[in-house]
Amino acid sequence: MDTYTFDVKVIxxxxxVPVFNYYAPGSDKPLTSEERxxxxxxxxxxxxxxxxxxxSPAGLKFVGAGFKTPFDGVIENVYVSDNGDTLVLEDLCVDTGTSNFQLLLKTTENNLTLMSPDPQVINKKK
Incomplete structure (x- = not known):
């Protein structure tokens, strides 16, 4: 099974206005929208x-992911670590297509949910 990892910084x-930046692990250069x-x-x-x-907002934690097309079969499962610092998407690559989604986060500063700009996963057959 392949793995992909992104570091996410929210300021x-x-x-x-919350600003989301994505990085390769250990890098300090934000990824472009194409690289994400x-x-x-x-x-x-x-x-x-x-x-x-x-x-970063105080007490920032992942709570899930919101999908624009949740029934497209691209992403099968979403998990959040117990401490909320990691969001995990499982893609079995059964269906082809593109899935747009938003990372969902909460803070201890208020009871509102933050939504990221759209990351994207594209499934292609080998």
């Missing part, structure tokens, strides 16, 4: 690891 800008797209050709697991910064 709040001067206009109180995951193209799958076989069963895979995708990890999103939350990296806190001094500008």
């Amino acid at each position: 709040v800008d001067s206009n109180s 797209v995951v193209t799958i050709t076989g069963p895979s697991i995708i990890f999103y690891k939350l990296i806190e910064t001094e500008f």
Whole structure:
């Protein structure tokens, strides 16, 4: 099974808007929107690891993922680690197609849910 890992940093800008940046693990250079797209050709697991910064909202945790097309068969399962710092997507690559989704997070600052811009997974047959 293939694995893909992304570090996710969320900060709040001067206009109180959450800004999401994605990184290759250990890198300090944000990935472009094209580099964040995951193209799958076989069963895979995708990890999103939350990296806190001094500008992150207090108590930020993953609560899940929201899908625009939840019945397209691209992503089969979503898991959140017990401490909320890791979101895991399971893609068995049974169906072809594209799935757009949003990372969902909560903070201890309020009871509202933050939604990321759209990551994307594309399934292709080998």
